[in-house]
Amino acid sequence: xxxxxxxxxxxxxxxxFAAGDVSEVTRLWADDDGISCIHPGWPAIIGRSAVLGxxxxxxxxxxxxxxxVAQPRAITNGDSGWVVCIEIVDGTPFAATNHFRxxxxxxRLVHHQASPIAQIATAxxxxxDDLDPKRRVH
Amino acid sequence: xxxxxxxxxxxxxxxxFAAGDVSEVTRLWADDDGISCIHPGWPAIIGRSAVLGxxxxxxxxxxxxxxxVAQPRAITNGDSGWVVCIEIVDGTPFAATNHFRxxxxxxRLVHHQASPIAQIATAxxxxxDDLDPKRRVH
Numbered sequence: 685x686x687x688x689x690x691x692x693x694x695x696x697x698x699x700x701f702a703a704g705d706v707s708e709v710t711r712l713w714a715d716d717d718g719i720s721c722i723h724p725g726w727p728a729i730i731g732r733s734a735v736l737g738x739x740x741x742x743x744x745x746x747x748x749x750x751x752x753v754a755q756p757r758a759i760t761n762g763d764s765g766w767v768v769c770i771e772i773v774d775g776t777p778f779a780a781t782n783h784f785r786x787x788x789x790x791x792r793l794v795h796h797q798a799s800p801i802a803q804i805a806t807a808x809x810x811x812x813d814d815l816d817p818k819r820r821v822h
Numbered sequence: 823x824x825x826x827x828x829x830x831x832x833x834x835x836x837x838x839f840a841a842g843d844v845s846e847v848t849r850l851w852a853d854d855d856g857i858s859c860i861h862p863g864w865p866a867i868i869g870r871s872a873v874l875g876x877x878x879x880x881x882x883x884x885x886x887x888x889x890x891v892a893q894p895r896a897i898t899n900g901d902s903g904w905v906v907c908i909e910i911v912d913g914t915p916f917a918a919t920n921h922f923r924x925x926x927x928x929x930r931l932v933h934h935q936a937s938p939i940a941q942i943a944t945a946x947x948x949x950x951d952d953l954d955p956k957r958r959v960h
Contacts, residue, residue: 718897720906722917725940728906730895757868759856759932761923764902766933768858768866779860781935783921785899794897795904797919799937802863 686760693791694767694782698753704743710736714785714792722797724778749774765791770801777801824898831929832905832920836891842881848874852923852930860935862916887912903929908939915939 693712700708713719713736720730721738729735742748756769763786771778783795831850838846851857851874858868859876867873880886894907901924909916921933 718899720897720904720919722906722919722935722937724937727893727908727917727939728895728919730897730906755865757866759858759868761856761902761932764899764923766858766921768860768868770865779865779935781858781860781866781919781933783904783933785902794899795919795921797860797917797935797937799860799862799935801865 686765687758690758690760690765690767690784690791691756693784693793694756694758694769695753697782697793698751698771701743702751704748706740706743709739709743712793714787714794719794721795724798724800753780763787766795771798824903825896828896828898828903828905828922828929829894831922831931832894832896832907833891835920835931836889836909839881840889842886844878844881847877847881850931852925852932857932859933862936862938891918901925904933909936 697709697712699705700712713732715732717731719732719735720728721735722728723738723742729738750773752772754770754772756767758767759765764784765786766781766783768779768781771780778798779801780796780798782793784791785794786792835847835850838850851870853870855869857870857873858866859873860866861876861880867876888911890910892908892910894905896905897903902922903924904919904921906917906919909918916936917939918934918936920931922929923932924930
């Protein structure tokens with residue numbers, strides 16, 4: 685039950701991201717300063733103003749990326765939990781984690797991190813060969 | 823108080839990593855299957871066997887990397903919390919997050935994710951110019 689509700693919250697986040705819906709993305713994050721985000725290639729940003737400012741910049745960009753989410757898997761423990769998933773941004777896959785806290789019955793984002801995946805072209809094209817340790821780059 | 827104890831747990835993890843101490847790294851992770859890890863360039867791995875197996879592989883590698891941690895910043899909420907920090911691995915910086923759960927009074931790792939930082943050579947050399955949005959790669 686927790687897994688399905690947190691995966692639904694994760695899906696809602698990506699729907700809002702895909703739609704460029706700043707107000708919905710803002711609503712989905714916890715309304716306090718104990719939130720943080722690591723965008724690909726960047727150090728961490730902390731606090732509601734910095735985190736939501738970064739999302740507003742991304743979503744209001746004229747070149748809003750096409751984004752899809754695949755392979756969500758949830759881990760929950762009481763009112764904390766997270767979803768690991770593959771983000772596909774303009775065709776490029778990222779390994780992403782979205783951490784949530786359940787606040788008044790609703791899962792709200794508290795941390796987001798997305799990392800480039802080096803060895804696969806897209807999540808759909810990935811095969812077992814892609815996970816061959818000999819191909820590991822780091 | 824919580825911030826200092828979780829930052830101490832984060833430091834203990836990097837000390838064990840730097841020392842190649844598999845048993846200490848194993849002890850620092852929560853002893854259940856609700857743990858996950860995203861190494862640079864890789865999709866998520868989930869579960870105690872997969873996560874600790876990956877750390878054992880890294881730490882027992884003949885070419886154990888030199889690792890240091892900088893700029894740890896903590897966010898805690900009850901018995902959940904995380905530390906964002908810069909990992910410097912063989913001179914290359916990564917933006918890392920270590921998520922912990924407090925179990926019987928001790929912070930234990932439940933999720934680790936490290937992402938390459940594109941725009942700075944090392945954390946110590948970073949300046950405000952490095953964060954110029956015009957230099958943003960993604």
